[in-house]
Amino acid sequence: MSTGAASTAARQSRKSWTVVRGAPSPKRSWAYRIVAIFAVIAGSALYLVLTIHQPDILGVVLRESFATPASLDEWVVLATPFFLTALAVLIPLRVGLWNIGGEGQFFAGAWLATGFAFWLTHLTGGLLIPGMLVAGALGGALWAAIPTLARVYLNVNEIISTLMLNVVMVFWVAYWLVGSWQYGGSTGGTLQSRIIPTQAQLPLLHVAGGLDSGVIIALVLTALVGLYLHYSTFGYQSLLVGSGRAVALYTGVRIRRVQMISMLAAGALAGVAGVLQLTGNSYQLTPGLSNNTGYLGIAVAILAGNSIWGLVVMSGLLSTIMLVGQNAQMYGVSSDAPFIVIGVLLLLNALGDALSQYRVMRLDRRDVSSEAEGDDLVEAEGHSTAGSGAPGLEMVRDALEAG
Amino acid sequence: MSTGEIGEVNKESGRPVGAARNSADLKLRVRGVVKSFGSLRALRGVDLDCEVGQIHAVLGENGAGKSTLMSVVTGLLAPDEGEMFLDGHEYRPQNSQVAMRHGVGMVHQDFQLIERLSVGENLFLGWDGAPRIATVQRVHEAAAAAIARFGFSLDPATKVQDLSVGEQQRVAVVRALVRGAKVLILDEPTAALTPQEVGELFVVMRSLASQGTTIIFITHKLREVMDIADHVTVLRLGERVASFPIGECDEARLAREMLGRDVVPLERDSAEVPEGSQVVMRVESLHARDERGLLAVKDVSLQLVSHEIVGVAAIAGNGQRELSEALAGVRQVESGRIEIDGSDITSRSANAFTASGIGYIPEDRLGAGMMLRESIARNAIMKALSVRSERARLTRGFLLRPREIENYANELLAEGQVSTRDAGVPVGHLSGGNIQRLLIAREVRIASRLLIAVHPTLGLDVGATERTWQTLLDARGRGIAILLISEDLDEVLTLSDRILVMHHGEIVGEFQNRTTPPTREQLGLLMGGATPRGDSVGVSA
Ligand SMILES: Nc1ncnc2c1ncn2[C@@H]1O[C@H](COP(=O)(O)OP(=O)(O)OP(=O)(O)O)[C@@H](O)[C@H]1O
Numbered sequence A: 001m002s003t004g005a006a007s008t009a010a011r012q013s014r015k016s017w018t019v020v021r022g023a024p025s026p027k028r029s030w031a032y033r034i035v036a037i038f039a040v041i042a043g044s045a046l047y048l049v050l051t052i053h054q055p056d057i058l059g060v061v062l063r064e065s066f067a068t069p070a071s072l073d074e075w076v077v078l079a080t081p082f083f084l085t086a087l088a089v090l091i092p093l094r095v096g097l098w099n100i101g102g103e104g105q106f107f108a109g110a111w112l113a114t115g116f117a118f119w120l121t122h123l124t125g126g127l128l129i130p131g132m133l134v135a136g137a138l139g140g141a142l143w144a145a146i147p148t149l150a151r152v153y154l155n156v157n158e159i160i161s162t163l164m165l166n167v168v169m170v171f172w173v174a175y176w177l178v179g180s181w182q183y184g185g186s187t188g189g190t191l192q193s194r195i196i197p198t199q200a201q202l203p204l205l206h207v208a209g210g211l212d213s214g215v216i217i218a219l220v221l222t223a224l225v226g227l228y229l230h231y232s233t234f235g236y237q238s239l240l241v242g243s244g245r246a247v248a249l250y251t252g253v254r255i256r257r258v259q260m261i262s263m264l265a266a267g268a269l270a271g272v273a274g275v276l277q278l279t280g281n282s283y284q285l286t287p288g289l290s291n292n293t294g295y296l297g298i299a300v301a302i303l304a305g306n307s308i309w310g311l312v313v314m315s316g317l318l319s320t321i322m323l324v325g326q327n328a329q330m331y332g333v334s335s336d337a338p339f340i341v342i343g344v345l346l347l348l349n350a351l352g353d354a355l356s357q358y359r360v361m362r363l364d365r366r367d368v369s370s371e372a373e374g375d376d377l378v379e380a381e382g383h384s385t386a387g388s389g390a391p392g393l394e395m396v397r398d399a400l401e402a403g
Numbered sequence B: 001m002s003t004g005e006i007g008e009v010n011k012e013s014g015r016p017v018g019a020a021r022n023s024a025d026l027k028l029r030v031r032g033v034v035k036s037f038g039s040l041r042a043l044r045g046v047d048l049d050c051e052v053g054q055i056h057a058v059l060g061e062n063g064a065g066k067s068t069l070m071s072v073v074t075g076l077l078a079p080d081e082g083e084m085f086l087d088g089h090e091y092r093p094q095n096s097q098v099a100m101r102h103g104v105g106m107v108h109q110d111f112q113l114i115e116r117l118s119v120g121e122n123l124f125l126g127w128d129g130a131p132r133i134a135t136v137q138r139v140h141e142a143a144a145a146a147i148a149r150f151g152f153s154l155d156p157a158t159k160v161q162d163l164s165v166g167e168q169q170r171v172a173v174v175r176a177l178v179r180g181a182k183v184l185i186l187d188e189p190t191a192a193l194t195p196q197e198v199g200e201l202f203v204v205m206r207s208l209a210s211q212g213t214t215i216i217f218i219t220h221k222l223r224e225v226m227d228i229a230d231h232v233t234v235l236r237l238g239e240r241v242a243s244f245p246i247g248e249c250d251e252a253r254l255a256r257e258m259l260g261r262d263v264v265p266l267e268r269d270s271a272e273v274p275e276g277s278q279v280v281m282r283v284e285s286l287h288a289r290d291e292r293g294l295l296a297v298k299d300v301s302l303q304l305v306s307h308e309i310v311g312v313a314a315i316a317g318n319g320q321r322e323l324s325e326a327l328a329g330v331r332q333v334e335s336g337r338i339e340i341d342g343s344d345i346t347s348r349s350a351n352a353f354t355a356s357g358i359g360y361i362p363e364d365r366l367g368a369g370m371m372l373r374e375s376i377a378r379n380a381i382m383k384a385l386s387v388r389s390e391r392a393r394l395t396r397g398f399l400l401r402p403r404e405i406e407n408y409a410n411e412l413l414a415e416g417q418v419s420t421r422d423a424g425v426p427v428g429h430l431s432g433g434n435i436q437r438l439l440i441a442r443e444v445r446i447a448s449r450l451l452i453a454v455h456p457t458l459g460l461d462v463g464a465t466e467r468t469w470q471t472l473l474d475a476r477g478r479g480i481a482i483l484l485i486s487e488d489l490d491e492v493l494t495l496s497d498r499i500l501v502m503h504h505g506e507i508v509g510e511f512q513n514r515t516t517p518p519t520r521e522q523l524g525l526l527m528g529g530a531t532p533r534g535d536s537v538g539v540s541a
């Protein structure tokens, strides 16, 4: 090709940025996710500074959140249930099911464990807490079993049924809290249970911030689930089921069984989250026990992008948001603020996922079709249709206009 | 626009004019295109010259880079290096829409039509030349006009899901033409078609070419190249190794250019099915329904015997797919009985069929047979975990053994001669033919009693086709029963010991291919539903 200096110069000046659409890319979507996180952090900081009229508000809140002897403890305590409630979403997602019922399963677990602690108070020391954990897992799994059976055998949409059952569970718990378990007998006005016996309370690891040993249980369970999903035959079967009906039929994997096990495991994990909150933290059953962790687990799982590592990191992130929110509350920020922040983060994340299929490239403008380049394009088209016997475009246009 | 001297620059666009040099008729010129995926160099400086109104065949082994080259031409992939010219002008599409505006259109193997919409709606969907507001009726009228203009016969109001594969393909072709395609790219268009539909497609291609459309045609069938192409370009390992007019070559030369060697003729096994053969699978009056609930397999009884290849000849849509699925445990049967080695497994899942030693090469290899986004290793064990002996090797208790799984995958890659040796690559990154090679290797490996092979050589190059046939014959030699379902009559006639003909879900004819081979005409008539003649027919119980 002989291209003169003039044409090269002309070409250079005609370079421009263009958006090109391709396949969605996990790498780019993670990049957008990280940008979204920083954007949300910056936005929150700006909001604090602009709305709370107190000198150095940012420094004060950050110091309270991160630099007191108790802050690390609080952060871990807040993160603990997220690991489990997020797993309760992530595991079913791998087999194509949405478990929105983490909140209800959390309470089902906490409720059964509370009952266990009250009824079997005299169980020899070391057995009470393990018993409560098992009871909690069972409670969560049973509560998840209802929508799962309906989904697997009757094809009832699990998104709606799991969501609805959350509400049912809240009332079920309230029924017990105004009844036989009520704090201070039937005279007390508040919805809270009696305190569970001391032998049913998890030992503290670190007294300053009330760090309980629940986090160890949560992390061990997370690691086990991670290993199980990636290195077990069951994890492989989940992959087959999650790859679509055609693949599942072709390999003969038992779809119903795999889906049921996944949902029951999810319910059990959410139930255990409830027990940990009960035995490690509040020592009594209250309607506020979950602090919405059942729902926030969905956010964690979505932000985690189907990865166990992502899940651990995002649990930490959400607990940071909640912690800063708690501390900011003392200076007049609404208690809803952390939820708003998480909502915005999810929105930006969804946007990032969509954007991840586009790339911005610097291209020669001649190839870019925009109004400004219309003449170029017409030229190319005119050239390509010249002298041909099949003017498809024009002909169809004519037909449409005539019609 | 005027053609000028070489090197003259058009003042408005700043591009050299008359760049096509002395070959003014060159529609598309590709120069030195390089495309790498990581360390793999899929295209290593490829040239391609297509004239106006030419049917240009592109040939090459699996993984030679044909589809990649076409993705570059249609803007789906950006080349790392190289230039392209359309009508002598520099051409650099960023995506397929831009390519389409320049008149370069592609018909993909899966057609990319919306099944629930009508033909007319599909033609106008996503086309920026379509009017903003139009009634369905007007769209259909305009579509009818377009279809007629290009010499097709299709009803614009029919839903795409009710069309045959050949008709759907025609819709995809018209869709490209309506958008003004002057360069039409067809990637393995004949793979999904019946021989008759291939004939019809060729008529269409000739008439389009005579109207000035340039057609780039990818196929693995050398005979099709000889039949239809004006010019052929051969790729090998991402390089153009030959390009000549069709008059200068024959099938043997094409094969040699493609493979870099001569094709080894097939070694036939001993003609007779040996005495000691046992019945592997017995099927009694099987009925099965298709997705729409219609009875697709009607009262089929057959026996599959070790050391025997049974070919099924049928026109697409006559129940052979449903039959293969039922015999592999993938499709629920309506009634009837399937026995393997004497024990009933009629209502079991595919898992049990696999465990009994049945391998299955399905028709829907990309949708059902592979998980495209997962690694080769994960795809390699899709069936093996159902087979007890393999399971013992690949797992310990309920845990997978990643090292063994990788070894297993590498063995399959070697057996299938797949172009990559890295089991960590997602299957979707392999070329179409290489995916098929992997799938065949996987299924042959677990087929200890019976192999059900549907269109096994579809998408394979000449060499791989011969190797696959040899693989089937070897399996037969080891005493494995084989059910071969294929639309390629040559394949059925070459390999089968016995041939069954299906029509409307029933078996309407049976031939002992070794002793009394049927003629193609006999088969064709029966497949088309002609009443059978007494002598050749008689379904054995
Ligand atoms: N997206 C991708 N990522 C990585 N490698 C790829 C990708 N697409 C193609 N390849 C590799 O590029 C090479 C050429 O592939 P291509 O699909 O062009 O082959 P082909 O000639 O069309 O073969 P076939 O006849 O099997 O369809 C192959 O080795 C393939 O594995």
Ligand SMILES: [Mg+2]
Pocket: B066, B067, B068, B431, B432, B433
């Ligand atoms: Mg290809």
